[in-house]
Amino acid sequence: MTGRDARHWADYNDAQAGRAVRELCGEVIALAGPGEGRTAIDLGCGAGVETRALLHAGWRVHAIDSAPGTPERVLATVTDHAEDLAATLGGGRLTIEVADLATLDRLPPAGLVYSGYSLQYLAPDDFARLWPLIRESLRPGAWLAVTLLGDRDEWAGTPGETFLAEPAVRGLVDGLDLHRLTEEDADGPAFGGTKHWHVFHVIARAPG
Numbered sequence: 224m225t226g227r228d229a230r231h232w233a234d235y236n237d238a239q240a241g242r243a244v245r246e247l248c249g250e251v252i253a254l255a256g257p258g259e260g261r262t263a264i265d266l267g268c269g270a271g272v273e274t275r276a277l278l279h280a281g282w283r284v285h286a287i288d289s290a291p292g293t294p295e296r297v298l299a300t301v302t303d304h305a306e307d308l309a310a311t312l313g314g315g316r317l318t319i320e321v322a323d324l325a326t327l328d329r330l331p332p333a334g335l336v337y338s339g340y341s342l343q344y345l346a347p348d349d350f351a352r353l354w355p356l357i358r359e360s361l362r363p364g365a366w367l368a369v370t371l372l373g374d375r376d377e378w379a380g381t382p383g384e385t386f387l388a389e390p391a392v393r394g395l396v397d398g399l400d401l402h403r404l405t406e407e408d409a410d411g412p413a414f415g416g417t418k419h420w421h422v423f424h425v426i427a428r429a430p431g
């Protein structure tokens with residue numbers, strides 16, 4: 224985890240529980256079709272809002288976040304509705320791992336990998352180590368949906384974090400079928416005030 228401490232993420236994630244599913248995640252869920260028991264990974268799952276959406280769409284979800292309290296927070300989100308409890312926990316479709324993404328050695332084979340607003344918190348070396356694990360986890364035909372922060376973001380240059388120029392983002396998805404690469408480069412709301420956002424919203428699909 225970076226300079227933002229456990230309290231910061233606890234406060235952030237507690238404030239997220241009631242929001243709508245992020246558009247990028249909704250889009251990839253629609254593109255990928257019903258999960259039908261396929262495995263999705265939610266990297267930096269936070270409060271679990273997207274984890275819950277994936278479960279609703281029929282995916283088996285492996286949710287990972289380094290923040291202490293993540294299991295309790297995600298379970299509170301996904302069991303918000305009584306029927307979810309039986310469908311997800313009873314069906315064994317949800318696993319939650321408290322781990323620093325920088326320390327992972329592998330990810331399970333997946334039909335969908337989603338990561339929203341989390342990968343920038345890895346130091347460049349750690350990001351460079353994780354990305355091949357993400358690529359290796361993609362089964363043939365698997366979907367990848369990630370937000371990556373760009374080099375014009377107001378936070379660019381924060382030590383220990385990763386901000387990318389567009390050619391680097393394109394390089395990361397080389398060999399995948401690119402379905403969406405949109406760039407947000409504007410002021411907008413953030414947790415704690417307005418800031419300049421430079422964000423790449425990426426959806427790509429493994430061939431096969």
Ligand SMILES: C[S@@+](CC[C@H](N)C(=O)[O-])C[C@H]1O[C@@H](n2cnc3c(N)ncnc32)[C@H](O)[C@@H]1O
Nearest residue numbers: 224232267268269288289290323324339341344
């Ligand atoms: C901005 S939040 C995004 C959470 C969620 N995906 C969302 O869209 O609301 C960033 C999340 O990344 C997690 N995080 C930050 N650094 C991490 C790391 N090195 N390993 C795992 N999770 C990390 C934080 O705990 C936090 O939940």
